[in-house]
Amino acid sequence: MPELAVEGLVHVYRQSAVRALDGVDLHIAAGERVALVGQNGSGKTTLVRHLNGLLRPSEGRVTVDGTDASGMTVAQLASTVGLVFQDPDRQIFAGSVRAEVEFGPRNLGRSGPDLRSAVSHALAATGVAAYERANPYDLGQSRRKLLALASVLAMRTPVLVLDEPTTGQDARGVARVRAVIGEVSSEGRTVIAISHDMRFVSEAFERVVVMRGGRVVLDGPPSLVFAVSAWDALRSTYLEPPLAAIVGDRLGLGSTPTDAALVDRLGGR
Amino acid sequence: MGRPGPSAYHRLNPLTKATVATVTAIAAVALGGVVGPIILAAAAVLSPALVAGVLGRLARLSLLLALPIALSAFIVNLFFFPGAEQVLLRIGPITATGEGLRFAIEILVRILAISGAVTLFYLTTRAGDLTVDLERRGVSSRVAFVANASVQTVPTMVERASLITDAQRARGLDTEGSMWRRIRGVVPIVGPVILGSIAEVEERTMALEARGFTRPGRRTLLWTPADSARQAAVRWGLVVGLLALIVARVTGVFG
């Protein structure tokens, strides 16, 4: 499983001259579950697009398992880093759900029984297997998002990057996404997600990277990032700490980023 | 709203600018020889472009627009002009001829003049200004809207296509490899552009309906581009002039 590293990364968009990334250093070990948070314009989307080569650094470098990513095409990097975009309608083109999910792994050279099993597994994991022959546009918005997730899952990349996976999802959809993340992570694969759902972030990830103005302003486990000492920094990026953290502080129980952590502290454990 | 254009040419009524473009394009074809279209282009394309301050962009865009057609027309005529005898150059089985060259230049000059005229109009006129002007003159507001929206859709679609390309590349679509691979990549990109647009149409239509779009009759226009009797006279003058030119050519006055 590869490590990802970003060193002194600067990215200036040519068209608008906006300095979206202003010197980012980040090291993500194999198998980590990392959440990337920050308001729109903080650079998180720009950052993840460097991980699969869609964007190239203006300064600094990106390495995948020690190798500089600038020597690899996007198609090559796609076999290592799978990126699921926020808007499923940006990619759906096939006539059936199954065909849509096959696209990714086919591009990576999979075929035959290997392909079939990767696709079936992805369909089952995201709960859309029952719709495999349906036209993607006959699925509701929530299931189409899960379809987009399935289409990248089937590529079985060692690194999975998700852009706002729970936005627009109902309760069941969110549960599905969390189950998928759990499964992928238990296989030792790396999961990186951009999200502004703080409950999801604090409960499903072991590391939270907060960005603002193209830089990393906080980086650590949820107990650190959602501790009261970090609230000013968080609020400056329009993020609210999870309810459990706020209540824990009111009760003087220290840093309790999740419901479970708060309940543990209440029980004196 | 209704911002004044940056130059006198910009501020001309859109219909006037449209007339200039159309008359220039047709006249370029109607005029004979090479000198005629060149003088026409200088007067009706390059000079206004200079006044409007868009000369550089005009040159780049109109060349870009004309290039494929111009190049193929030039080559076809240079080498394959029928009945030509004056040989200039031989390359294997094909021959460049003097008559071919002359004709090729004539065609080239016309294509460039037309492309320039159209580009000048595009660069100095906002789609919304033209459609509002037409509406004032009686065109149905729904037709005007469709015309305007269609033009505005193009950059949106282009942007959408590039976002979709990113998503498909992230799924391993090879856009940097062999030509064959790139051709196969067209469907996964064009597909979502079209499907996405279609899916959006229903919601867009509903949003428009919710804002009274389907109400029959005229609508209020907050602002329309200025027009003047002088501009109207110029427009008629141009059209009459064009007709006179066509008649003169057809009846052989200029040979």
Add this chain to the structure above:
Amino acid sequence: MTIALDGVGYRYAGATSPALLDIDLELRDGEVVGLAGASEAGKSTLCLVVSGLAPRTVGGQIRGRITLDGEDVDAWPMHRLSQRIAIGFQNPSTQLSQVTDSVFEEVAFGPMNLALPREEVAARTWAALETLRIDALAERDPRRLSGGQQQLVAIAGLLAMRPAHLVLDEPTAQLDPAGTHLVAEAITRLARDGVSILVAEQKVDLLAAICSRVFVLDGGRVVLDGWADEVLADRRLAEFGVMELSTVQLSRAAAASGVAGDRLERALHA
């Protein structure tokens, strides 16, 4: 002005089963009513039915009665109804007309279509911009704004139609927290001005903050309805596929571990 739905059912054209069944709903002036439910429970369909787009634009068959202040609106054409009830959707950019270069023109689009006199168009446009606190954006290109700002422009465009009722279908679904906050604030202000609002959302915490009443849909029927804080604390929400309030989830987790108590409850509702 009150909208009332009485035993309303709706079936999409060509569908084998109805999308909505037996809906009884009332919307009064100045109320913010929330609509919750799982992904295909019928929230969007109900929004379309209340606004009149279903069946007028969308097709399909409707049953039951829909009245405005007691008057049946069955025969009203869309452009007449859209002056009383306006509907907004979740995608900010599809709601822009795409033919305007400034927020002012965009918001003026509706009144212009109504062929109102120029002064009236301008007055309504400024009023809508000011109500949503986006008058500073008047000259900006709507296509270059953030999602949250675009949603506000879209809502301003609807407001300029001077509707008595506003139906918003997941207006914050695609927005970040800052954008969500802007929209939530705007909704609350509008209600204070007397506009009644029906807002469908997945974010139950948001609904709890801004709604007085909430309806929960499941399989096209209303399965829960009542005061927001009661409905959103109902134990059956999970079975209807609706997320529970953060406060409720926390209370439940504490109770399950035997550590619930007054101290916790006070801290939760401080």
